[in-house]
Every structure is written in structure tokens, then in C-alpha cells.
């Protein structure tokens with residue numbers, strides 16, 4: 001259950017994930033006195049975006065004008081009469097389009113976390129324009145010639161290692177976007193990119209609408225089972241909001257559906273909501289995603305061929321730590337076999353319990369979570385819901401801050417006066433151990449219809465010092481249950497790990513210490529980026545850390561030892577299911593992106609065939625079915641979903657360095673983690689940074705042990 005988090009880079013939000021270019025932000029280039037706040041200088045503390053001034057109508061003209069400014073910047077580079085140099089070409093590109101980068105980061109963050117019909121319309125209008133704009137730059141032949149000229153003399157230029165890396169990444173970004181192709185292929189690239197951008201927009205909006213279209217209205221309180229009181233209250237509020245006089249309403253958002261599936265004894269209702277969730281985008285209605293995603297997979301296959309790769313997966317992975325599809329498949333297989341065996345044993349346990357309760361028939365997908373909770377209570381006497389009072393959302397947040405403080409000396413100072421995009425959002429200034437400014441952190445905790453599902457982090461501004469220091473501004477987004485009438489939001493232990501996870505991404509952005517911002521923070525390969533986030537989860541689960549932050553929201557009582565022991569004892573419980581649903585989705589992603597021909601498949605049949613090939617048992621569906629697999633069809637994770645598990649090998653092994661030191665906050669180990677990895681961004685190769693931290697290659701053993709798959 002630690003696998004459903006999303007991490008999006010700004011370009012991924014534009015549907016351009018394959019592009020390595022990520023132009024910098026220079027606040028100095030804002031237009032003073034401009035009447036559009038998206039483009040004007042921001043007169044705010046720390047230069048945070050003026051969310052209080054930004055309106056729907058600012059985005060379309062603002063982004064168009066910013067694109068035109070970037071075009072002018074590029075034109076200036078191209079028409080420079082001087083021969084190309086690192087400074088007048090590579091650094092100049094790093095500076096180009098600062099306003100467009102700034103504006104599109106704000107737009108991407110707001111449309112992900114607080115969208116509306118007007119903004120969705122802007123997205124639909126802009127997606128093809130933005131794709132064409134990106135192609136105008138990366139397929140500009142004169143620009144590429146200049147970049148290549150600098151690249152070809154890279155050994156003789158006396159560059160620093162970071163400058164050399166910037167040059168290599170810039171050159172690679174152009175090549176991977178088709179700059180080295182002939183004119184006919186370039187023209188086809190443009191068509192493909194434009195169509196992919198449109199399809200990706202449609203895909204994600206369909207998912208959001210399908211999710212919001214479903215409602216389960218319950219009228220008999222017996223059907224709620226032992227749903228905790230705060231969630232009963234939320235469901236009643238949802239029913240009222242939806243115009244019912246009475247009863248309780250459940251939605252397909254995780255904080256609503258998951259507890260219902262766990263608690264409700266009514267099998268028919270469980271089936272109804274489970275199928276509502278699983279069939280999103282696969283209902284043969286106007287929001288159906290099957291044809292859209294099949295077309296996307298075919299277009300990606302065609303693009304890969306144009307670029308000289310056998311498949312889209314080969315194309316993507318050549319730029320990742322894993323390097324080849326074969327290595328990914330081998331890695332997934334290695335964990336899949338033991339996980340499937342464990343899941344089958346879990347199924348047998350639940351089937352036995354279900355039969356003992358007199359429920360006839362076979363265990364089904366909609367029974368799994370329900371009987372999992374029963375087995376968990378029976379075997380470990382652990383009631384997930386009974387833990388909630390110890391995990392009040394602000395207390396967990398403070399726990400993460402404490403860990404960051406003990407490891408890196410950072411302190412967090414709330415600034416409720418700074419502008420936000422939603423009143424629920426919290427804003428903190430982050431300071432270094434010596435009190436100096438380090439950056440700004442936004443946190444947006446609660447689920448609402450205007451927000452996409454899952455949890456993710458965005459950068460609104462990245463660290464860099466090409467022209468004076470710019471400080472990072474990052475946001476974290478979650479879908480925790482909204483506070484009840486008393487203003488309290490109690491989350492699960494798993495949610496607490498999610499909170500730590502996104503703060504891990506945020507710290508990766510905040511601790512960045514580089515010159516070129518396009519290499520800073522979380523600008524690392526997809527299968528390395530989840531390392532920075534997932535390693536933070538390890539501390540939150542340690543008993544000594546739990547005792548620091550898990551306190552009863554009413555009494556302040558520290559979580560009892562007995563509950564901590566139960567949590568520990570049940571840590572590997574249900575990991576067969578969790579691992580299997582994850583790896584099934586990872587295989588599905590690899591299958592869609594291993595097409596050697598640009599052929600459109602029947603999405604349902606294709607998925608069924610792949611799930612049968614890997615031997616997935618019927619009671620489990622992949623973590624994401626194709627038709628709502630936003631990571632790969634609306635985000636930047638195509639041929640990259642495996643990355644979470646890959647990074648978990650690294651984070652479990654890295655955490656052992658702290659365990660081996662005898663101090664979970666060992667200053668020397670923490671210093672090395674910060675110095676060798678978190679501050680370095682993408683200025684070095686992932687495996688090189690890892691070895692510099694750990695002194696050796698990562699071992700898969702700690703992961704298998706942690707998941708009980710040994």
C-alpha cells in the first residue's frame with residue numbers, strides 16, 4: 001500500500017515526460033507592472049506565487065504570452081552571430097523561457113490540486129499548443145546544430161563535472177526529442193507529440209469525471225458495519241452534500257472506498273463500489289478510455305521506432321538506472337514469484353475465515369480488504385481503525401518535521417499569511433540549522449472533488465545559483481479524509497507513511513545544492529527519484545520514532561507499547577497482496593510499452609492476456625487497470641511504474657546504514673546521505689551517488705525481508 005503515490009515533474013504534467021529539458025526560473029525576468037499576475041513580478045515574501053491574485057482567466061493568455069517570450073529567448077540564441085559556446089548556448093538555454101517555466105509550474109500545480117471546469121477547458125485548449133511549442137524548440141535545426149557543436153568539443157572546454165553533465169543532458173534531451181532526425185521524421189514527431197498531448201489530457205479528465213460520477217448511497221446503518229465514527233460522519237456529510245435527506249454516501253476516492261470495503265458486511269454493496277472503482281474508463285460510455293490509451297501506446301511505439309529504439313520501453317529505460325527492459329523484467333520476476341506464493345497463502349486464510357463465517361461461495365475481489373481486516377484483527381489483535389486517534393494529521397506532520405530536524409537540522413515555521421490556492425493549504429518557511437532561509441513548503445492534505453487522486457509533490461521554484469541564489473518552493477498534495485466537525489482529521493498509519501513519502505520528495509527539492517537548476521532537486525532518473533521519498537518512510541515506522549510523534553489527539557498519551565508491538569508484528573501482513581497488485585500493474589505498464597509495432601489493441605483483451613500470462617489470481621486486480629492508469633497514460637511513468645519497487649531496494653538497503661551505525665539519526669550517516677545524494681540532484685549518475693553514500697552496490701535482501709517474502 002505504499003505504492004500508490006504519484007510524483008510529477010512539471011513537464012510530465014504537460015505530457016512531455018520524455019523531454020529532459022526543464023528550463024530554469026529567473027524571477028528577474030518577470031515583467032514589472034504587467035496586469036496579468038501570472039507574468040508580473042511577484043511582490044510576495046520569498047517570491048511565492050500570488051495565488052490570491054491568480055484567476056482562471058489569467059492562465060490562457062498568460063501562458064500563451066510566456067510561450068512567445070520563450071520563443072524570443074530561443075530566437076536570440078539561434079541568431080547569435082558568435083560561434084556557439086557553453087555560455088552563449090547551453091547556459092543561455094538554461095536561462096531561456098524563465099517566465100514560461102514559472103507559469104507552467106503554477107498552472108500544473110493548481111490544475112492537479114484545485115481544478116474546475118474553466119481550468120480543464122484551458123488545459124484542453126493549451127495541451128496541443130504547448131506540445132507544438134516544445135517541439136518548435138527541440139526540433140529547431142539551427143539550435144540543435146549549436147548544441148551539437150558545443151557537445152562535440154566537450155572534452156576540450158575545461159568544464160566542471162556539473163557543467164559537463166548539463167551539456168550531456170541538454171544534448172541528450174534534444175536527441176531524444178528527435179532533433180537529429182530527417183525532416184520527414186521530424187514532421188511526424190510533431191504530429192505524434194501533439195496527438196499524445198491531447199490524448200493524455202482526455203485520459204486524465206475522463207478518469208476524474210468517472211471517479212466523480214459514481215456514488216454509493218447507503219440507507220441502512222447495518223451496512224456500515226464497524227466503520228469508525230469520524231468516517232460515518234464524513235459519509236453522512238457527503239450524502240447531505242449530494243442532496244439526500246438521510247443516509248451515507250461513499251465515493252471512489254480512497255479515503256471513502258477503502259474503509260467501506262474493509263468495514264461493510266454487505267457483500268452486494270461491496271461488489272457495487274468495487275466494480276464502480278475497477279470499471280472506471282471501461283464503461284463503453286463517452287468517458288471510456290480504452291481507445292484513447294491503445295492509441296497512445298501505438299503512438300509511443302511509433303515514436304520509439306523513429307528514434308531508433310525497438311520499443312517505447314527501450315527508449316525510456318535507456319535513460320534510467322535500470323537501462324534495459326530485460327533488466328526490469330528480470331527484477332520484477334525476482335519479486336513476483338515469492339509474492340504470488342504469499343498472496344495465495346493469504347487467500348487461503350481468508351477463504352477459510354469466510355467459510356467459517358457461513359458465507360457461501362468463493363472469495364472475490366470485493367471481499368479481500370474486508371477479510372484482510374478480520375484476519376488482521378484475529379491474528380494480531382490489531383484494529384487499523386483503533387490506531388487512528390494516534391495519527392492526527394498535524395501530529396504526523398510534526399513527526400516528519402522532527403525527523404527532518406534530527407537528520408538535517410532543518411526547522412519549519414508556519415506562515416499562514418502567505419497566499420495559498422485553497423484555504424486548507426498550510427505553508428511553512430524552511431530554515432537551515434543556522435537559521436538561514438532554505439525554502440518554502442506547501443502542504444495540501446485533504447481530499448476534494450477538485451483534486452486528483454493519490455499524493456504527489458511539485459516544485460514551484462527550484463534551487464539554483466546561475467545568476468544569484470534561487471531558493472526552492474515545493475508543494476505536497478494528499479487525499480486524506482477532510483476534518484470532521486471538530487476540525488480533526490485522523491489518518492491511518494499507511495497515510496502517515498504517505499505523508500512522510502511526499503515530504504521526502506520535498507526534502508530532495510529543499511536540500512538541493514547545485515548551480516544549474518535543471519539538474520537540481522528531484523531532476524533525477526525516474527527509477528531513482530522514489531529513493532529520496534521512500535527512505536523517509538523508514539523512520540516513521542520505527543518504534544523509537546513512533547513514540548515521538550504518535551500521540552492520542554485528545555489526551556496526548558503516547559502510543560502504547562502494546563500497539564507499537566502489534567504494528568511491528570503485523571508489518572509483513574498482507575504484503576503478498578500489496579506486492580502482487582503492484583507488480584501486476586508494473587507488468588501491465590511494461591506490456592503496453594513493449595509493443596514492437598504501432599498497432600492499436602483492444603485494451604480489455606490486451607490487459608486480460610497479460611494478466612493471464614503472469615498468472616495473476618482472479619481475486620486481485622492490478623493496482624491500476626489500464627483505463628485509469630494515470631501514472632502511465634496521464635503522468636510521466638510510462639515504462640516506469642516499476643521504479644517504486646526498484647527504488648525500494650535502494651531505500652531499504654540505505655536505511656540499513658543507519659541501523660548498522662547503532663543510531664537511527666547518526667549524524668555522520670545523515671551527513672553523507674545529504675552530501676552524496678540529496679544535495680546533488682541529477683548532477684551525477686544515480687548508481688554513482690548511491691555507491692558514494694553506501695560504499696557498495698545495493699542488496700535486494702533488505703527489501704525481501706521487509707516485505708516478508710523470504
Ligand SMILES: [Zn+2]
Pocket residue numbers: 005006007501505530533
Ligand atoms: Zn513518490
